[in-house]
Amino acid sequence: MSEFMQNSAYAGVTISLLSYSLGTYLKKKFGFGFLNPLLISIIATILFLFACGVDYDTYSEGAKYLSWLLTPATVCLAIPLYEEWELLKNNAKAVMLGILSGVLTSLVTVFVLSKLMGLSHESYVTLLPKSITTAIGMGVSEELGGYVTITVAVIVITGVLGNILGEFICKIFRIHEPISKGLALGTAAHAIGTAKAMEIGEIEGAMSSLSIAVAGILTVILATAFAGLI
Structure with missing residues (x-):
């Protein structure tokens, strides 16, 4: 999995978006305040990286494109x-x-x-x-x-x-x-x-x-x- 992450330019973005989608789904389904989509996405991403043995630098290289949207979003x-x-x-x-x-x-x-x-x-x-x-x-x-x-x-x-x-x-x-x-x-x-x-x-x-x-x-x-x- 680590090798796949290194070879895929957008694997980090994909994982981040899927994790956030999971958080959004749980929030809408149950409505509890602590089920914040961002919080859920962070936890889900950490668990995925840990389970697959992927280091942060490898993930960050593929997810960096999301950070480009910070300023426009603001x-x-x-x-x-x-x-x-x-x-x-x-x-x-x-x-x-x-x-x-x-x-x-x-x-x-x-x-x-x-x-x-x-x-x-x-x-x-x-x-x-x-x-x-x-x-x-x-x-x-x-x-x-x-x-x-x-x-x-x-x-x-x-x-x-x-x-x-x-x-x-x-x-x-x-x-x-x-x-x-x-x-x-x-x-x-x-x-x-x-x-x-x-x-x-x-x-x-x-x-x-x-x-x-x-x-x-x-x-x-x-x-x-x-x-x-x-």
Whole structure:
């Protein structure tokens, strides 16, 4: 199987798509929050590679084409935002302050926990971009001297947890305003959280889409300042 993976240019892409399709099927069939398609696809892919004795580098060589779609997919999230443009203009101040609060909360939390756990500078900056989309987070981590591979894993984990728990947390704290829910999901859980926001409603999806871009820009700016604290 390892030899087949090496000789096939798109084997990694095929495995990734099949795994995600399995996750989507299970989610639709059972409807449980923890059956997140991305989470299921990750687990299924790992189990397949382990069972077939295929190393990560071989798989990555065939799956790298999927990463090329990250930036275009992120840009496409501007479409629901455009459809709710008037709503954004009418709530511009609250929206911007909400996103800024979310970004600062994320960075401060990483700083405090890193201090408490005695993490090195490299480990600390690796975690700083945890709540922004992978396309931006990888660049931030690399620029600050972090471990890019771990950053990607942390970003995915953050997004999956936000997707699974985001709506439940909003219910606990009685957050019913669509704009607030959208901003929370997008700022805390980037594109994966936005997928959940779009399931909830159009306004939530639009505000979450906006949060991805603005939170990414703010994190790029503020992470540089926070990086010097440890």
